[in-house]
Every structure is written in structure tokens, then in C-alpha cells.
Amino acid sequence: MADSTMNLMLSNQGRNASNIPHNRNRKHSLEKGRHQGISSFSQSILNIMNSKKSIDLLNKAVADELQAVHQYMYWHFHLDDQGFAPLAGMFKRIAIMEMGHVERLADRILFLKGDVVMEVAGPVEKITEAQKILSKAAEMEQAGVTSYNQFALQCSQNADAVSKQLFEALVNDEESHFDEFDKQLENIKRFGPNYLALQSFNKAPEQPAEAD
Numbered sequence: 001m002a003d004s005t006m007n008l009m010l011s012n013q014g015r016n017a018s019n020i021p022h023n024r025n026r027k028h029s030l031e032k033g034r035h036q037g038i039s040s041f042s043q044s045i046l047n048i049m050n051s052k053k054s055i056d057l058l059n060k061a062v063a064d065e066l067q068a069v070h071q072y073m074y075w076h077f078h079l080d081d082q083g084f085a086p087l088a089g090m091f092k093r094i095a096i097m098e099m100g101h102v103e104r105l106a107d108r109i110l111f112l113k114g115d116v117v118m119e120v121a122g123p124v125e126k127i128t129e130a131q132k133i134l135s136k137a138a139e140m141e142q143a144g145v146t147s148y149n150q151f152a153l154q155c156s157q158n159a160d161a162v163s164k165q166l167f168e169a170l171v172n173d174e175e176s177h178f179d180e181f182d183k184q185l186e187n188i189k190r191f192g193p194n195y196l197a198l199q200s201f202n203k204a205p206e207q208p209a210e211a212d
């Protein structure tokens with residue numbers, strides 16, 4: 001092989017050999033840069049606010065939502081057992097929505113680098129009479145609306161607009177739950193025992209909505 005050809009091959013090998021690690025290094029450094037960019041961005045968000053304050057509020061809400069899930073499923077079982085299929089279905093559907101709330105709160109807690117404390121706010125109350133169930137459920141939703149409005153305000157003061165918006169969205173849902181329970185209570189007051197009797201004749205349970 002002529003010296004000039006050998007020199008050309010060595011020179012190409014050298015260039016190829018140096019190109020491969022160079023490209024790999026460049027790709028690696030771009031990916032590293034992207035991750036560093038995200039982490040420094042999220043770090044800068046965490047620096048602006050007191051993330052612990054938000055995480056504590058979000059975990060309080062998780063505890064309340066878990067209590068609602070347990071309580072509403074307990075009422076679903078009892079109302080179903082008593083033959084009130086539509087009311088039983090309504091409690092199951094709303095329990096699934098409350099579980100969706102837990103998930104949304106958990107997502108935000110993890111984004112803020114906290115952990116989800118899966119503790120229930122309180123025990124299940126052994127109320128089994130339909131009208132009393134609806135009164136208690138309406139009361140729980142009203143308490144939720146009050147708490148979440150306050151939590152939204154505190155998140156705003158803590159420069160945490162995303163958690164504030166999450167609490168505002170939950171207020172909207174809890175108000176609609178209150179409205180559903182309140183309408184059922186109104187119907188019982190207006191039509192008396194006949195209304196519940198009609199509920200027991202209607203055997204078609206409400207279909208639970210798909211969870212978020």
C-alpha cells in the first residue's frame with residue numbers, strides 16, 4: 001500500500017474515531033443541560049415559595065378527601081342494602097370523584113418534592129338513615145368548600161398559583177356535590193317518605209362516572 005494511501009486511511013480513522021466520542025459527548029451534554037435546566041427551573045420555583053407550607057395544606061386536603069372516600073363508600077353500601085339504588089349510585093360516583101381529587105393533590109405534592117401522607121382525617125361515622133346521611137354529606141361538602149377557599153388564599157399568599165388553582169377547582173367540585181346532596185334533601189322534605197319509597201322502586205343504579 002502506498003504511503004500516501006495509508007496516511008489518508010489513518011487520517012480518516014483518526015477523524016472518525018475522534019468524531020464518535022465528540023458527538024456522543026455533545027448529545028450527553030445536551031441531555032445533561034436539559035435536565036439541569038428543568039431542575040434549576042423547578043428549584044427556582046421552590047425557592048420563591050415556602051413549599052413546605054403548600055405541601056402541608058395539600059396533605060390536609062388529602063386526609064379530608066380520603067375520609068370522604070371512606071364515608072361515601074360506607075353510605076353507598078348501606079343505601080344499596082336498603083334498596084335505594086339511585087342514592088347508592090350517587091354516593092359511589094361522588095366517592096370516585098373524591099379519589100380523583102386525592103390523585104390531583106398527590107401529583108402536586110410530588111412536584112413540590114414532598115411526600116403524600118395517606119392518613120385519613122377521621123373515622124367513618126356510622127350513620128345509616130337516608131335523610132341523616134344526606135344532611136351529613138352536605139355538611140361535609142360545605143366544610144370542604146370553606147377549607148379549600150382558605151387553602152387557596154394561603155397558597156396565593158405563598159406565591160404558589162398552581163396549588164391555589166387546584167384548590168379553587170376542588171371548591172368548584174365540592175360545591176356541585178353539596179348541590180346534589182342538598183337537592184335530594186329538598187326532595188325528601190317536599191315529598192316526604194314517598195320520595196324515598198320511589199327511590200326504592202327505581203332499581204336501576206346510577207352508573208359511576210369514569211375516574212379522571
Ligand SMILES: [Fe+2]
Pocket residue numbers: 065068097098101144170173174
Ligand atoms: Fe373532594
Ligand SMILES: [Fe+2]
Pocket residue numbers: 068098141144173174177
Ligand atoms: Fe366532594
